[in-house]
Amino acid sequence: MxxxxxxxxxxxxxxxxxxxxxxxxxxxxxxxxxxxxxxxxxxxxxxxxxxxxxxxxxxxxxxxxxxxxxxxxxxxxxxxxxxxxxxxxxxxxDTASLGAIAGLVVETGSAYGRNTALAGEKVNLEFVSANPTGPIHLGHTRWAAVGDSLRRVLSAAGAEVTSEYYINDAGAQVERFARSLFAAANGEPAPEDGYVGDYITEIARTITDADPALIGQPAEVALPVFQERGYELMLAEIRESLERFGVYFDVWFSEQTLHNGGAVEHALDELRKQGHIFEEGGAIWLRTTDFTDDKDRVLIRSNGEKTYFAADAAYYINKRERGFDRCIYLLGADHHGYIGRLKAIAACAGDDPKKNIEILIGQLVNLVRAGQPVRLSKRAGNIITLDELVEAVGADAARYSLARSSTDSTLTLDIEEITKNSSDNPVFYVQYAHARICSLLRNAEEKKVSRGEKYDPALLSHERERNLLKTLGEFPGVVATAAELREPHRIAVYLEERVATDYHRFYDACQVLPKGDEPVSEFAQSRLWLAEATRTVLANGLDLLGVSAPERM
Incomplete structure (x- = not known):
């Protein structure tokens, strides 16, 4: 039960x-x-x-x-x-009722933990969304780990989730990127407001290797080529880095399409129907102060130029018109000011800002080695990239370490700690519990001790067995709560502090397989079911975090 x-x-x-x-x-x-x-x-x-x-x-x-x-x-x-x-x-x-949990978990398999708490809800989950002007850095990487885990958790709770990457491919930052590539290709210093790092030189070289005639061309001729081709190469690199990290997006949404396809004008029409558009000083404004924003926002400047806020409004309305019930934005630590204005957009569009939109803010990540800050990247200049983190610690350790803590606080990762093969390292501790069970099951096969098709749940009466059974029974509730609160780190805490810990205590107190020439105990079969149930929960929980469940370590 x-x-x-x-x-x-x-x-x-x-x-x-x-x-x-x-x-x-x-x-x-x-x-x-x-x-x-x-x-x-x-x-x-x-x-x-x-x-x-x-x-x-x-x-x-x-x-x-x-x-x-x-x-x-x-x-x-x-x-x-x-x-x-x-x-x-x-x-x-009673013992049999509690012991039946092991059978339920094993028979449910990879579906155990899934629930219907959010069934029927269509969710758009946007995260990372780094500008296509440089590699994914450590801050983006935290949201990549947390965002993808949240996607998995929301899906496990029954929601229909679309993960989305918003490509900021319109505006001044893309133009600065193009000028930086142009300067690197011609051996000139980077513009004062440009981008630096070896990656700029690499991309510029790739572009000019394919089209040597670009070198020496006037800026007005070469810049559009560098902008288009550089954007394509940078976006491809971002996508490849994320996929090596195990993060795949359902939708890659271009900001430029909002401007080219008339979405901004359409959004203004929709907002005007709701009565929140006004004109002042030759500019077009949205009266967001009607909905607790600290000031009204300009949509179109007096010179006819559309603002970033206009694109934000168009993007939100576009999401809602695509049929999403809830739009969740995962933004960086420097985006606190976006909370009020994005919620005001939803309210101005006639939506419920408490239901239809959520903004989650993630805090910074610091990387250290033995307590000392890790030096900055050679390739990317003033940042540490996703690829460098994965190269240093591996995708599993990086994903688990980034997703196991609440995003409300700054996170410090010590490279030596998260790569240590000891119980002090949380990811090793949890993965080792899974590998230890797999080893037990292999040993059982070698000793010809079969788990069989059924077991006696009443034999699982030891205090350590009962504790472990109760812990396994909590998994669906943990998943539902993690989804409801948007806190995938609860999965990691549960795996570490409850499942892995209770299994190790059970294994140390309750002999499963015979030693030497000992006869097979009457408890062996039931305990093998309990071990397999624990393995299932560990594997399912790690999968929700996007982390592998190794069979050997």
Whole structure:
């Protein structure tokens, strides 16, 4: 019996009690939850439903708890129910009911943990979206890891998710990029506001190797070529870097198409219909202060030039017209000011800014080696790139380390720590637990100890077995909460602090396979099911983080 199954049982028992006592069943919640007590001696799970409903129903909470305890005592799988304090219910499951979790996990396989909490919701998830003027750097890399994990978690919770990369290919930064390439191709210093680094020289050389006649050409002739070809090469490099990191986007959306396809003009028409457009000083404005923005925003300047904000508005409206119920933006630490203005766009478009749009801000990443800052990149000048990070620590260690912490705080990664083959290294600790189980299963095969098609769940009665079973049963709830709160790091915390730790404790306390000439224990088969269930949860959890589950280490 999983926590979700038990919660349903508690709610069903409450309905039976209400009906028997003639209480108003409309007071019952649609769902309820159970939690594991901090002290295992208090039971396997606890419910505060009687406390929630007692006063509303006109019944003393402890009296309602007593009635619920009596009703629950008649339900299959529950061995005892005790009342604590003013009306808490401490529930104990019988051994077979709890042991059945192992079978459920194994039989569900790769689908275990998936749920329908967000079923029917169509989500656009935009992340990374680095300008195509340089390699993906460390800050972008954090969002690549977190964003892709969030995509996986939202999908596991039943949402239909489209991952999207917004290509900032319109505006001054692309022109500066072209001038930087032009200067490098002609052996000139980079423009004062241009881009520097060996990658500029490399791209310029690739362009001129394909078209040597560009060297020495006037700027007005060569710049458009450098801009178009440089953009293509840089974007291809960004895509390849991300894919080596295991991040694939469903949509690569060009900002330029908003301007070329009339999307900006269309957005202005839609906003004008909502009554939030006004003209002042020859410019066209959006009255975002109607919706808590700190100032109104210019859409089109008095000289007819469209602003970045106009593109932002057009992009949001475009997403909504593509049928997305919720648009989630993952932005860097320097984008706090975007929260108010983007939410104001949604409100001005007639949407609910609390429902249709979300803006998540990620903090910076620092890279150190043995506590000392890592020197800057030779290739990219003043940044550390995604490719360099992966080369230094590997994709698994990089992804796990970047995704395992809340994005609310600055993250410091120590290269030596995250590549260490010891239990002090979180990614190694979790992956080793999976590899250790795979080794156990191989040893079982060599000893001809079969897991078989069924097992006796009542044999899984050891305290360490019960703890591990309860932990495995929590996985679907952990996934649902991570999706609801947009916090994929909860998966990593659960794998580290609960699954891997509880498995290692179980393995150290409960012998699975015979040693030497010992006969096969009656517990072996059931414990192999438990081991396979743990392996499944570890593999499924690591997959949600985009990290491999190795069979050997």
């Amino acid at each position: 999983t926590p979700a199954n038990l919660a349903d049982t508690v709610l069903s028992a409450a309905r039976a009690v209400f009906e028997t006592r003639g209480l108003d069943v409309a007071l019952l919640p649609v769902t309820t939850t159970v939690e594991r007590p901090r002290n295992p001696e208090h039971g396997d799970y606890a419910s505060n439903l009687a406390l929630q409903l007692g006063k509303k129903a006109g019944v003393a909470p402890r009296e309602l708890a007593a009635a619920l305890a009596e009703e629950l005592g008649r339900r299959d799988g529950i061995s005892a129910v005790e009342i604590a304090g003013p009306g808490f219910l401490n529930i104990r499951l």
